[in-house]
Amino acid sequence: MLKIVRHNAKTGYEHQGVTFVQLDRWQNELLQDLASYDAILLQSNDPKENVKIIDRVRGHDNPNIYLLPVFSKDVLPPNLNLHTDGTFDEGSSKKVKTIQHRIESVTTITHSGFAEQTVQKTLNFIYSRQGSLSPVKIRTKSLGFDYPFIGLAFSEEPEKMISTLDLMAQSGVLEGNLNHRIPLCGSCADSFLFFTETCPKCGSIDIGAEDIIHHFPCAHVAPLSAFKQPDSDQLQCPKCHKGLRHIGIDYDKPSQMHGCQSCNHQFQEADMKAQCHSCGNSNALAELREIELYDYKLTSKGLMAAESGLAPEKTETISQNNVVFHEIVKQEKKRKTPKGYHGYRLTVSLKGKILDALNPQFVTHLWDEIAELCKTYTQSHLHILRTDQNIQLLVLDLSPNNLIGIQEKMNKNLNMLLADNIGPGLEVHIASEKIN
16 A cells, blocks of 8 residues: 655655655656655656656666656556556565665766767666566557667667667677567668568559469369369369369369469569558568567676676777886875775686686686776776786775675676686686775
């Protein structure tokens, strides 16, 4: 049962210790208070108002707002429902608590570029919902499908949404399994197509098909109409005049012959055309475009990016210059840090009996992968030293509790990387040293 409460001078509802803010229309001044609530309950019967609320909430850059659980009082149309957490019921409060717990671990880093920020927000959303990102059938969308959350950012540019998800998979933060292959109009890229057989000569759709008869005794082949007798259901061969009684014994039907009612052209194979409902273009099958939709889930690299932020794009490689790295350590030891905060050197090493048995080239590649994941914890590529035995990285201006959190996240994600690539028998060990 929902209990009415007062919160920041606004009316909310409490359910099983979770406070919901009721929204039936959008007001810009709501933004400053939304983060004070645990979840949103949509009350409006106007689809336009619900669209506006969902857009404003999911479009915000503060994860405490754009990741807020959103529920509806009544069942929403599919194009809105996929961007919410469902219809409110007795289990909603438990779901909110789970989501809120996940949100606490999500990075608050924002990016100046639209593409980078959209990618970061999408990773955070998937992380907070502990699940995958799958396409949902939506007839009102040009693709016939839409994706939760990220679909809002590309509501008018679905192909950009697909290319963004492809790039995320290519960068290693998402892993995809093929869900659908969709043919699209070659002119407008819409999926609402009608497939029709047409005459290959004049293009008319007014065509019919007739069976071809092969008479075994005399080998005569002709359309079915040539064997039919007037005023009778019996079939008779026009060549040898014998009756045809049993298919498979007297005759067979090896194929069909098509006939056009517009131009009287006879042909065996009709042309297939795909008529676009949106732009009217008549596409030959070879002219259609095809797009692939995937079910996505976070990889270990994606989990780390959700917790610590996307690694900035860099053209530089991981430093292998021991002198440069240790000079930076030396400078950091002299630098004054804020009270209660310190710089630390973390040393990442591999422990396990199977390490010596692994192919040296594979081990080198593995160290490269670990080094790439370590990038997300440093301010610069110069703060990482890659050797053949370990990786050292500087993490600056951290409290002891922050350090523990980073070590736990690194340990979890790096060991997940090892489990995915090798299996049991090899573990990551992380040692820390305070440098200032």
